[in-house]
Amino acid sequence: MPTATTATPRTAAPRIAVVGAGPGGLTCARVLQRYGLPVTVFDRDGSPDARTQGGTLDMQADSGQAALRAAGLLERFLELSRPEGQQMRLLGRDAALLFDLVPEPEEAYKPEIDRGLLRGLLLDSLAPGTVHWGHHLTAVVPLGDGTHRLCFANGATSTADLVIGADGAWSRVRALLSDAVPAYTGVTFVEAWLDDADTRHPELSALVGEGTMMALADSKGLLAQRNGNRRIRLHIGLRADRSRFEHLDLADARAVRAALVREFAGWDPVLLRLITDNDGRFVDRPLFALPVPHTWTTTPGVTLLGDAAHLMSPFSGMGANLAMLDAADLAGRIATEDTLDTAVRAYEATMLPRAAEAAEGAAEGLAGAFSPDSTAHTLQHLAAFAEALRPGEAGVAAR
Numbered sequence: 001m002p003t004a005t006t007a008t009p010r011t012a013a014p015r016i017a018v019v020g021a022g023p024g025g026l027t028c029a030r031v032l033q034r035y036g037l038p039v040t041v042f043d044r045d046g047s048p049d050a051r052t053q054g055g056t057l058d059m060q061a062d063s064g065q066a067a068l069r070a071a072g073l074l075e076r077f078l079e080l081s082r083p084e085g086q087q088m089r090l091l092g093r094d095a096a097l098l099f100d101l102v103p104e105p106e107e108a109y110k111p112e113i114d115r116g117l118l119r120g121l122l123l124d125s126l127a128p129g130t131v132h133w134g135h136h137l138t139a140v141v142p143l144g145d146g147t148h149r150l151c152f153a154n155g156a157t158s159t160a161d162l163v164i165g166a167d168g169a170w171s172r173v174r175a176l177l178s179d180a181v182p183a184y185t186g187v188t189f190v191e192a193w194l195d196d197a198d199t200r201h202p203e204l205s206a207l208v209g210e211g212t213m214m215a216l217a218d219s220k221g222l223l224a225q226r227n228g229n230r231r232i233r234l235h236i237g238l239r240a241d242r243s244r245f246e247h248l249d250l251a252d253a254r255a256v257r258a259a260l261v262r263e264f265a266g267w268d269p270v271l272l273r274l275i276t277d278n279d280g281r282f283v284d285r286p287l288f289a290l291p292v293p294h295t296w297t298t299t300p301g302v303t304l305l306g307d308a309a310h311l312m313s314p315f316s317g318m319g320a321n322l323a324m325l326d327a328a329d330l331a332g333r334i335a336t337e338d339t340l341d342t343a344v345r346a347y348e349a350t351m352l353p354r355a356a357e358a359a360e361g362a363a364e365g366l367a368g369a370f371s372p373d374s375t376a377h378t379l380q381h382l383a384a385f386a387e388a389l390r391p392g393e394a395g396v397a398a399r
């Protein structure tokens with residue numbers, strides 16, 4: 001397998017630093033190591049278990065699963081994933097079931113996996129010591145010859161021939177390439193959970209099903225997603241100025257429930273029980289996105305992948321999938337191009353237009369889902385998805 005060199009080779013193997021041990025950064029490190037290339041990953045978390053990973057991610061066939069294949073981890077992923085989690089439901093504000101796509105036994109268009117399990121799968125595949133935990137990047141200093149010095153809050157420094165910013169929405173590395181900062185999309189999710197849902201919340205558990213359930217109307221929505229261990233994550237979505245939440249103390253569950261029930265006045269009582277009966281703890285999750293398209297001029301010694309490059313609303317359903325696809329593409333280019341510069345240039349030439357297209361779709365998806373027409377818009381979108389999946393059978397899913 002060919003090995004990459006820098007434009008002006010100075011070391012036998014390039015010093016590659018990945019900032020961020022999310023799905024993107026870890027996939028990049030894994031694929032590089034499969035090509036026999038050394039890599040170091042730095043993450044601000046003190047350890048892999050420093051914070052709960054929360055939530056579930058779908059892995060789509062032509063992006064997340066393609067990256068897992070490049071990482072040599074697809075089979076293990078399929079063993080760990082929940083194919084039943086592919087189910088997609090849409091309800092009206094009167095709780096009428098408008099769409100219900102139940103996966104066929106052999107279908108693997110987007111099996112779900114808990115974030116913690118995915119992180120564990122990727123981490124276990126890396127050479128010991130690859131990830132340097134407790135390294136919060138505070139600055140990246142260009143040294144003038146295409147190399148960079150990374151400075152961390154713990155006082156450590158490291159010099160790299162290539163810095164890969166996989167450091168998420170509020171990336172520090174991004175400032176080397178672009179002035180863009182994420183902007184509030186106008187939609188806020190309030191997160192809560194239903195624990196042990198089958199036993200403690202059987203009616204709501206049946207309402208949600210095995211995958212994702214959305215009730216979208218009047219520019220607002222109740223979105224529920226089955227996770228592992230029979231837990232359900234709930235997002236109560238509102239189109240709202242940030243100032244609307246300033247006075248709300250999220251620790252005061254009674255006040256939060258009362259305020260949210262007022263927002264959803266007129267919705268079916270069973271849907272309102274998602275607000276009144278959940279187990280909390282309420283978490284504020286405003287949705288931010290980078291401008292579309294977000295682009296930059298290729299610069300020696302540094303690039304971005306995943307949310308650092310193209311943060312978009314979760315209505316793309318693509319964030320982690322694209323991060324991992326970026327990662328596999330970039331690692332493959334580094335391994336096969338003659339120099340790091342040509343590898344980064346070739347990677348960005350593919351990644352930037354792909355990300356712009358997805359981000360445009362995500363912005364349109366969010367605007368449609370949180371519009372006065374949200375039910376019809378989402379139904380149309382889901383029907384198109386079902387038609388592409390099972391041509392001629394989309395009516396099976398629409399009720």
Ligand SMILES: Cc1cc2nc3c(=O)[nH]c(=O)nc-3n(C[C@H](O)[C@H](O)[C@H](O)COP(=O)(O)OP(=O)(O)OC[C@H]3O[C@@H](n4cnc5c(N)ncnc54)[C@H](O)[C@@H]3O)c2cc1C
Pocket residue numbers: 019020021022023024025042043044045056057058135136137138166167168169170171172189285305306307308314317318319320321322323
């Ligand atoms: C509510 C919600 C639901 C979503 N659902 C889905 C879904 O179903 N499917 C999907 O594909 N995507 C989904 N996404 C998007 C997905 O979560 C992200 O796109 C994905 O996690 C991006 O991966 P990443 O590796 O680029 O960054 P991240 O996962 O954000 O990882 C970044 C890493 O960098 C580290 N880091 C950050 N700053 C520093 C620093 N200064 N120094 C050192 N380390 C640092 C962090 O600790 C973290 O480990 C969802 C997002 C939201 C908000």
